[in-house]
Amino acid sequence: MFNIILFGPPGSGKGTQSEKLIAKYGLIHLSTGDLLRKEIAAATPLGLEAKSLMDKGQLVPDAVVVGMISSALTANPNANGFLFDGFPRTQAQAEALDKLLDLNKTAINAVLFLQVNEEELIKRLIKRAETSGRSDDANPEIQRKRQDVYKKETLPVAEYYQQFKKVVEISGEGSVDEIFDRLCTQIDSRLGK
Numbered sequence: 001m002f003n004i005i006l007f008g009p010p011g012s013g014k015g016t017q018s019e020k021l022i023a024k025y026g027l028i029h030l031s032t033g034d035l036l037r038k039e040i041a042a043a044t045p046l047g048l049e050a051k052s053l054m055d056k057g058q059l060v061p062d063a064v065v066v067g068m069i070s071s072a073l074t075a076n077p078n079a080n081g082f083l084f085d086g087f088p089r090t091q092a093q094a095e096a097l098d099k100l101l102d103l104n105k106t107a108i109n110a111v112l113f114l115q116v117n118e119e120e121l122i123k124r125l126i127k128r129a130e131t132s133g134r135s136d137d138a139n140p141e142i143q144r145k146r147q148d149v150y151k152k153e154t155l156p157v158a159e160y161y162q163q164f165k166k167v168v169e170i171s172g173e174g175s176v177d178e179i180f181d182r183l184c185t186q187i188d189s190r191l192g193k
């Protein structure tokens with residue numbers, strides 16, 4: 001199995017690049033943001049609880065997202081590998097993921113960290129708000145809050161994986177195809193291609 005974490009701040013292009021990467025490498029895409037939005041659309045109790053937090057730019061509790069990831073891993077025992085997008089977002093989630101993968105006799109191969117300057121991130125989120133229909137994209141105050149939560153709670157995840165030398169920093173600026181090529185170069189070198 002080959003497992004990747006696509007890491008980076010809100011607006012860094014994780015969703016866009018994930019779509020292209022899963023198509024090329026046959027990985028299963030696990031986006032906790034997408035899984036949560038599905039729960040919201042289906043109006044489940046979990047979705048209702050998540051929506052009020054997401055609309056404020058806050059994180060959903062670790063136990064909720066870890067539970068969703070655990071189910072997805074169990075549901076796909078024969079996967080080539082997984083691409084984690086928007087997860088893990090706290091150090092506790094990273095530690096829980098490592099345990100789950102260990103139980104499944106696999107591990108994270110690389111954390112691909114998309115680097116984008118803050119001004120560009122805000123620009124992209126404002127643009128995305130025009131088409132995404134996402135209530136958490138539309139409001140500048142919530143956008144700022146999400147960047148703050150990212151710095152405080154999510155950046156430590158990169159430090160956590162740095163101790164295992166798994167983090168690769170990749171420029172997330174330029175065209176979609178340029179960024180995709182950079183990601184593929186890193187993945188291919190780890191696949192021995």
Ligand code: ADP
Nearest residue numbers: 010011032033034054058059060065086087089
């Ligand atoms: P973005 O990367 O643009 O912030 P996501 O779709 O990944 O968008 O996440 C949207 C929201 O969903 C987050 O602001 C957060 O409230 C919630 N969320 C997604 N993934 C997680 C996670 N792993 N842990 C906690 N909350 C999460």
